[in-house]
Structure formats: C-alpha cells, structure tokens
Amino acid sequence: xxxxxxxxxxxxxxxxxxxxxxxxxxxxxxxxxxxxxxxxxxxxxxxxxxxxxxxxxxxxxxxxxxxxxxxxxxxxxxxxxxxxxxxxxxxxxxxxxxxxxxxxxxxxxxxxxxxxxxxxxxxxxxxxxxxxxxxxxxxxxxxxxxxxxxxxxxxxxxxxxxxxxxxxxxxxxxxxxxxxxxxxxxxxxxxxxxxxxxxxxxxxxxxxxxxxxxxxxxxxxxxxxxxxxxxxxxxxxxxxxxxxxxxxxxxxxxxxxxxxxxxxxxxxxxxxxxxxxxxxxxxxxxxxxxxxxxxxxxxxxxxxxxxxxxxxxxxxxxxxxxxxxxxxxxxxxxxxxxxxxxxxxxxxxxxxxxxxxxxxxxxxxxxxxxxxxxxxxxxxxxxxxxxxxxxxxxxxxxxxxxxxxxxxxxxxxxxxxxxxxxxxxxxxxxxxxxxxx
Numbered sequence: 001x002x003x004x005x006x007x008x009x010x011x012x013x014x015x016x017x018x019x020x021x022x023x024x025x026x027x028x029x030x031x032x033x034x035x036x037x038x039x040x041x042x043x044x045x046x047x048x049x050x051x052x053x054x055x056x057x058x059x060x061x062x063x064x065x066x067x068x069x070x071x072x073x074x075x076x077x078x079x080x081x082x083x084x085x086x087x088x089x090x091x092x093x094x095x096x097x098x099x100x101x102x103x104x105x106x107x108x109x110x111x112x113x114x115x116x117x118x119x120x121x122x123x124x125x126x127x128x129x130x131x132x133x134x135x136x137x138x139x140x141x142x143x144x145x146x147x148x149x150x151x152x153x154x155x156x157x158x159x160x161x162x163x164x165x166x167x168x169x170x171x172x173x174x175x176x177x178x179x180x181x182x183x184x185x186x187x188x189x190x191x192x193x194x195x196x197x198x199x200x201x202x203x204x205x206x207x208x209x210x211x212x213x214x215x216x217x218x219x220x221x222x223x224x225x226x227x228x229x230x231x232x233x234x235x236x237x238x239x240x241x242x243x244x245x246x247x248x249x250x251x252x253x254x255x256x257x258x259x260x261x262x263x264x265x266x267x268x269x270x271x272x273x274x275x276x277x278x279x280x281x282x283x284x285x286x287x288x289x290x291x292x293x294x295x296x297x298x299x300x301x302x303x304x305x306x307x308x309x310x311x312x313x314x315x316x317x318x319x320x321x322x323x324x325x326x327x328x329x330x331x332x333x334x335x336x337x338x339x340x341x342x343x344x345x346x347x348x349x350x351x352x353x354x355x356x357x358x359x360x361x362x363x364x365x366x367x368x369x370x371x372x373x374x375x376x377x378x379x380x381x382x383x384x385x386x387x388x389x390x391x392x393x394x395x396x397x398x399x400x401x402x403x404x405x406x407x408x409x410x411x412x413x414x415x416x417x418x419x420x421x422x423x424x425x426x427x428x429x430x431x432x433x434x435x436x437x
Contacts, residue, residue: 145185145432147415149425153177175283176212181205183234185432195243203234205265205291211276213283226276230266230289237261252306257318259299263325265292269342270329286332295344296323314367315352322346330378340380345391347373353399361405370396393423409436 154176182205189199208229239259247253268290276285301318322344331338353367376391402414410433417428 139191139436141189141191141434141436143185143187143189143432143434145187145430147183147185147428147430149181149183149428151177151179151181152426153179153422177209178212179207179209181207197241198239200236200238202236203265204231205234206231207289207291209285209289211283211285224277224283226283226285228285228287228289230291232266232291234265235261235292236264247305247307252304252313255303255305257299257301257303259301261293261297261299263292263294263296265294266290267292267294267327269294269327271332272334273332274334293322293344294327295325295342297321297344298323301349310357312355313352314354316350318349320347320349330380338380340378340383343377343379343385345374345376347371347393355401363403365399365401365403367399367401368396369399370394394421395424396420397424397428410434411436 184204186202186204187199189197191197206229208227210225210227212223212225214223237259239257241255241257244254244256245251266288271286271288271290273284274287276283297320299318299320301316303314303316305312305314307313324341324343326339326341328339329337330340330342349369349371351367351369353365355363355365357363371393373391373393373395376388377385378388379385397417397419399415399417401416404412404414406412413432413434415428415430415432417425419425419427
C-alpha cells in the first residue's frame with residue numbers, strides 16, 4: 001500500500017462524515033415538518049370538536065335552567081337562575097289592569113279586572129294569572145285574597161242659567177262621596193295541560209259610602225251627611241287561558257284569554273234614593289249599595305311576554321263586551337216602578353310593564369294599565385234607547401307588586417294601585433296567598 005493510498009484512506013472518514021450528517025439533518029427536518037402538519041391538522045380537528053361540545057353544553061345548560069325554573073314554579077324549589085324563578089307573579093293578561101266605571105250620579109259600580117303574567121316557558125312557563133300561580137304546569141291551585149279600595153269623588157252641581165254669559169242665576173251645590181270597598185276572593189285554578197288553564201273566581205264584597213252636601217237648613221256653611229253599607233256576593237267569573245306560542249330568541253310568549261262574568265252580585269238598578277237629612281233637600285242617598293254590575297259580560301285578551309334576564313317585559317290588550325239585560329225596575333224615585341233594559345258601555349283595556357327578580361324567591365313588578373269605556377244606554381219599556389250622559393269613563397292606574405315565595409307550595413302576592421284619572425279609584429291595596437297542590 002502506497003503512502004498516497006494511506007492518506008486517502010485516512011482522509012475518507014473526514015469527507016464522508018459531513019455528507020452523512022447533512023443527509024441525516026435533511027431527513028429529520030422533513031420528518032419534523034410532516035409531524036408539524038399532522039399535529040396542526042389534529043389541532044384544528046380538536047378545536048372544531050371543542051367548539052361543537054361548547055355549543056352542546058350551552059344548549060344543555062339552557063335546557064337544565066328551563067327545567068329548574070319550571071320545577072321552581074311548580075314545587076317552589078330554588079332555581080339556578082333567580083331572575084326567572086319568581087320574575088312575575090303579578091301582571092292580566094296580561095299584568096295588572098284595573099278599571100272603574102261610573103254608572104250614574106248616585107250609584108257607582110266598579111268593574112275591576114286584574115291580570116298577572118309570569119314567565120314560565122320563557123323558557124318553560126309563559127304566564128301566571130291574577131293569583132300569582134304559574135299557568136300551564138298541570139297543577140291545581142287555590143287562592144285567598146283580600147283587596148281594599150278607596151274612592152273619594154267630588155262633584156259640582158249647577159242648577160240655573162248664565163246671565164250675560166258670566167253670571168249664574170240659580171243654585172250651586174258641591175257634593176262629596178267617599179266609598180270604601182273590601183273584597184274577599186276565593187279562586188280555584190286547574191292547569192289542564194302545558195297550554196291550557198282555567199279558573200273560577202267567587203268574590204264577597206263589603207261596601208260602605210259616606211255622602212256629604214252643604215246647604216242644610218238653607219245655610220251654605222251647614223253640611224249634612226248620610227251613609228249606608230252593604231255586604232253580599234259579588235259577580236262570579238270564570239276564565240280560560242291558552243298559550244298560542246312559546247317564547248323563542250326572536251318572539252315572546254303569546255297567551256290568549258277569555259273570561260265570562262255572571263251577575264251574581266246586587267245590581268245597581270232600581271235602587272231608591274232617600275232623604276238623608278230632612279233639613280237638606282240637596283242630599284239624596286241610595287238605600288243600599290250595589291256589589292255587582294247586574295249584567296252578563298265577556299272579555300277577550302291577548303298578552304305578550306319577553307324575558308331579558310333578569311327583567312321580564314309584558315304587555316296586554318283586551319276588550320270587554322256587556323250584554324243587554326232587562327230589569328223589573330230602573331227608577332231611583334220612591335214609589336215609582338219603571339221596567340226597562342240596560343246596555344252598559346263596552347270597554348277597551350291595555351297595560352304594559354316589567355317584572356324584576358330580586359333573588360331566588362322574591363320579585364317586584366311595575367306596570368301601567370288603562371280602561372276606556374263608552375257611554376251606557378237605558379231604555380224604558382216601550383221607549384227608545386237613551387244615552388246616559390256622564391257614563392263614559394277613562395280609568396288609568398299605576399301598579400306596583402311584590403311576590404314572595406314562602407315554601408314550595410305557598411306564595412304571597414302583594415299589589416298597590418294608584419289612580420291617575422278622576423274615574424279611577426284613589427288607591428287600592430291587595431294581598432293574595434296562592435297555594436299549589
């Protein structure tokens with residue numbers, strides 16, 4: 001072996017070694033690149049799977065919250081989301097709507113309709129009725145309620161004529177009527193399905209009025225007064241509520257209602273006026289107090305309810321139709337009998353407001369309600385229909401409510417209504433205790 005060959009053999013490892021290292025490095029880089037692409041694809045697939053799982057979890061949480069809310073309404077158990085657990089136990093078809101109509105200058109017969117709406121299917125249950133019990137949860141509930149209403153009406157009576165368009169020749173008489181009414185309600189409700197609920201209401205009414213009039217003994221400074229009271233059954237009513245559509249992300253709950261009222265109370269027709277003070281012929285008072293309207297009536301309503309946790313917005317509109325009815329006596333004059341027919345004015349009502357949950361068992365609500373009634377008409381036997389001047393009414397109220405759930409079965413609903421127009425009650429305070437079986 002020559003020296004040159006030895007040098008070649010010695011130098012060969014130095015030449016081969018860098019080449020092999022370079023080849024190995026390229027292979028590893030290619031492998032790493034391939035592995036990186038593979039991991040990237042797997043990461044993208046896993047991200048898609050995670051996103052799908054997150055969407056599914058959100059749906060399951062929403063369903064679980066809905067179920068817990070429905071259970072809360074049905075059995076009183078605390079719900080995960082307190083804002084909807086007791087969000088609206090007050091609101092008609094609605095929401096609270098109160099209307100008062102003046103039937104004549106001497107007899108005032110009030111007609112009240114209260115609707116409370118509560119979200120339930122807002123995810124599950126859409127509405128509660130006047131008693132603060134969820135509708136459509138397939139349960140029976142019984143309620144006792146007590147409502148106090150106060151009226152204070154003043155009227156200026158001018159009897160005479162204007163001379164020179166500015167001087168009144170005749171008599172001026174100022175009269176005041178204060179009325180206090182206490183109403184005890186018994187209500188039973190059957191929630192027959194997830195869309196249909198019916199109820200029956202039986203009211204007992206105590207009513208007392210005080211009448212004041214100046215002019216006793218011919219003296220403008222002397223005031224005479226008179227008073228009377230009555231206690232009897234009021235007008236019994238029955239209603240049905242049907243859920244037309246359940247709440248979704250885009251649309252609210254829609255609930256239709258129909259209610260029929262029967263004239264089981266003492267009607268305000270044929271009540272004789274008597275002298276309360278022999279020395280003051282300006283003051284005539286009715287011999288008794290009415291506790292009902294005296295006619296059959298039916299009302300149709302439509303309510304909408306939308307949840308924006310923790311607030312629930314609601315609104316309603318309704319129409320009340322009064323049927324004609326004949327009476328043996330319509331006259332208010334002593335020793336006079338005048339049979340005839342009565343057509344009470346029909347009315348439109350509307351209301352809107354919101355409810356807010358304070359915690360998992362307490363909620364408050366605030367709403368505005370209004371009822372507009374057209375004029376009533378009377379017809380003596382064999383005579384024409386005569387429009388009763390001043391029988392129109394426009395009653396508007398501001399309502400506030402508080403709902404507190406004591407146990408899984410027992411709830412308290414408190415309401416306060418303040419009159420905004422002369423035809424409205426001055427104020428009304430009520431408390432109800434619904435019990436679910």
